[in-house]
Amino acid sequence: MFLIPLIGVSIGVGIGLLLPFEIPITYKSYTALAILATVDAIFGGMRAQLEENFIFSKFMVSFFANAALAVALAYFCNVLGIDIYMGAVVAFSIRLFNNLSLIREFLIIRYRRRGSK
């Protein structure tokens, strides 16, 4: 269950270490949002898989749409002088914890079922 994300992250870290890219300091906060969006998408995908209603296209679309929306919103509000960045972080964090708790519930239920068998 957690093996796939772990392998993915380690491969990503490896690729990242090999590539010489660096985020310009101006876009630092946007990357932070993108990271949160990605984490959210990963847990969301895991939850969907556990609920057995995972649809690949829906996952990809919602992932990119969420990330793009969050970054765009933060950018425009930054231009207008509204500090919405924190709001986006909070929103993503709430979703994240929500997903995490659901995943936990599912895993506990599955473990119990297996134990009862």
Place this chain on the structure above:
Amino acid sequence: MPRHSWKLGVGLASMLLGMLLVFQFRTETNVKTYLPQFKTVSELAIKWNRMQTDLNKKEEELQRLRQQIQGYNRDAELKGLQMVAGVTPLRGPGVEITLTDVTRPLRSYEDPNLFIVHYDQLELLVNELWAAGAEAVAINGVRLVAQTGFSCAGTTILVGNKKLAPPYVIRAIGDPRTLQAALTIPGGYIDSQILPFELGITIKQKNSLYLPPYKGSSVFNYAEVVPEESEEILAGETEEVEEGEGEKMAPLEAGEPVREGEEP
């Protein structure tokens, strides 16, 4: 495939997450290395503003100094100093004064010593020229500089370290009319101290005079260049020197009128 599609999606997303994490971590580390003391953007902004102001000031200064360097003409300054020091030949309008001893045969009762050009007469004549605004003076081809002294050496006059014999040709660069007017002023030096001794003197205005350069040595054994000192130190030093000179001057001054008194 649909069963495992989540692996693909989540795996891809995880890879992206890993890459983003590395990039972000790099940026964050750089920020913490280069700007460790700043917690907030506004602090940084204040610092940046201050440094920008500093930079602007420094750039203005640089601009000013560059202009100064451009304006500074080494050759011109060197030329001016050389002219002052008298180490370059000069040409310019001025007067040419020829001073000779008395030419007529002396009568038996006349003291021949009174009818030759003395070093002090020459010196005072040159002094008149300086006072009248002469820019450069040469006597018989010997250029006068700041250290040039006059003294008596038997029948000749020692100017600097050159022995000169009459006729003395004094060439002075300056405004010819001013110089001549200053020399020939009634009751002036020539009128009262040269002509009564029947010394031969002719003053000619010249449009173009050539003055040779000073050819002596210019070695300073005792004096050395120092930065400007305060008034206190200078005042203390000059006082002592003046006292010493004052005592010596008195008998000399007393001696001079005696010679003048003998003249008629």
